[in-house]
Amino acid sequence: MSIVWKPTSQYVDNSNMIRFMGKHGIQTLEGLINRSIDDIEWFWDAAAKDLNIEWFKPYEKVLDTSKGVEWARWFIGGKLNIAHNCVDRHAKTRRDKTAIIWQGEDGEVRKLSYESLCEEVNRFANGLKSLGVRKGDAVGLYMPMSPQVPISMFGAFKIGAICVPIFSGFGASAVASRLNDVQAKILVTADGTLRKGRSLHVKKEADAAADLVKSIRHVVVCRRLGLEVPWSSGRDIWWDDLVKDQSPDCPTAQLDSEDVSLVLYSSGTTGKPKGTVHTHAGPLIECTKDVAYHFDTKESDVFFWVTDIGWMMGPWML
Numbered sequence: 001m002s003i004v005w006k007p008t009s010q011y012v013d014n015s016n017m018i019r020f021m022g023k024h025g026i027q028t029l030e031g032l033i034n035r036s037i038d039d040i041e042w043f044w045d046a047a048a049k050d051l052n053i054e055w056f057k058p059y060e061k062v063l064d065t066s067k068g069v070e071w072a073r074w075f076i077g078g079k080l081n082i083a084h085n086c087v088d089r090h091a092k093t094r095r096d097k098t099a100i101i102w103q104g105e106d107g108e109v110r111k112l113s114y115e116s117l118c119e120e121v122n123r124f125a126n127g128l129k130s131l132g133v134r135k136g137d138a139v140g141l142y143m144p145m146s147p148q149v150p151i152s153m154f155g156a157f158k159i160g161a162i163c164v165p166i167f168s169g170f171g172a173s174a175v176a177s178r179l180n181d182v183q184a185k186i187l188v189t190a191d192g193t194l195r196k197g198r199s200l201h202v203k204k205e206a207d208a209a210a211d212l213v214k215s216i217r218h219v220v221v222c223r224r225l226g227l228e229v230p231w232s233s234g235r236d237i238w239w240d241d242l243v244k245d246q247s248p249d250c251p252t253a254q255l256d257s258e259d260v261s262l263v264l265y266s267s268g269t270t271g272k273p274k275g276t277v278h279t280h281a282g283p284l285i286e287c288t289k290d291v292a293y294h295f296d297t298k299e300s301d302v303f304f305w306v307t308d309i310g311w312m313m314g315p316w317m318l
Contacts, residue, residue: 017293020050044285048075051288054089055080056254059281075257075281082261082284083121083157084252086318091118101302102147105194110147117150120243122250124155127242131186131218135160135253138182138263141309142175142206144168144193148222148239149309150318152188157261157280160253164263167310168193172208174273178265181275183215188239192225203229210235257281264312278315287316 012018017032024046026032036043041062059078065071081088090099095115102110112120133139139156141163143149149165156163164182166175179187189206192199203221207230210216221229222239262278291297307313 015296016298017296020046020293023050044074047289048285051285051292053080053285053288054085056084059257073258074279075285078257078281079254080257080280080284081157081160081252081255082280083154085284087114087118087121087154088252090114100147100150102145104146105197112147117154119248120147120151121154121158122248123243123246124151125158125250126246127220128155128161128186129159129250130242130246131237133159133161133186135255136162136260137186138162138164138179138184140175140179140182140184140187141165142168142170142187142189142202142209143222143309144190144195144202144224145309145314146190146193146222146224148188148190149314153309153315153318158250158252160255160259162260162263163315164265165309165315166265167267167308168202169195169308170310172205172212174268175205175209176212177268178273178275179209179213179216182263184213185215185217186220187213187216187218188220188222190222190224191227191229194225199225199227201227201229203227207232255280262315264315265310276312283315290316 021032026035045062055078057077057079059075061076062074064073064076091114096113098111099114099117100112128139139152139161141149141152143152153163153165162182164178164184166178187206187210190202192201192203206219210219217235219232219236220239220242221236258279258281260277261280261283263275264278265273265275267273291303297303303317305313305317307317309315
């Protein structure tokens, strides 16, 4: 096997991982791996601090396995919010820096700065609150990849709601089974999308799913293709109508480290789909660790990952 690319010594010496190792007097990769295994709490405490994770209230203990490793609890006593760490704080220090670049299959491009992303997130979060969404309520995302995907996800996090991303290619029964599991109150979808040059009517499938879920109170619909869509008066609301009069300011919920952020489902190809429950602390620090150390992402880089929001790597990227 030929090696396609090998990092130069300068690249390695300036990497985030070497910086982290140097901070802790670790000489070799093997030494880092061994220490992280031998002292798990040291590693995750050191990583969280090195990665500049911001807390409203610092954690008192990194790891609690008193109920068994299968019920491990992380960063005990800490309070934070993914939306604060990924959006809010950057809107203050990197206001004009591009946060999101979206390009549609038809070539349309939209860019959001951190400041504009934050304002959009806040408007949507306030819109969710106006629909009666509270902490712990589930918001389903059955959407094609679009700027509204990160806005919806961070908007749910902002107020402590639980985001449930669902692959936009699934049929109604697959969508409904996931929404019923979490007793979702809101379903966010689109009129349609482009896939391999074809226009697909997403809203019709979303309606068929929503009809099977008694807990759904509202279906929020984004205009993507300008298609005529079936409409349920009192239940359905256009995205633009929901957010247009909302304030661009919204307080960020100070959540416990173990409060739920996401429920992500397996594909269901080997049986009933399984929902994996993700909190606000663990996934945030794990994903940040991946992007910082394994991908060695720097301030000037553009990070690109091909995935649908319905799979873990979509939320992971965001």
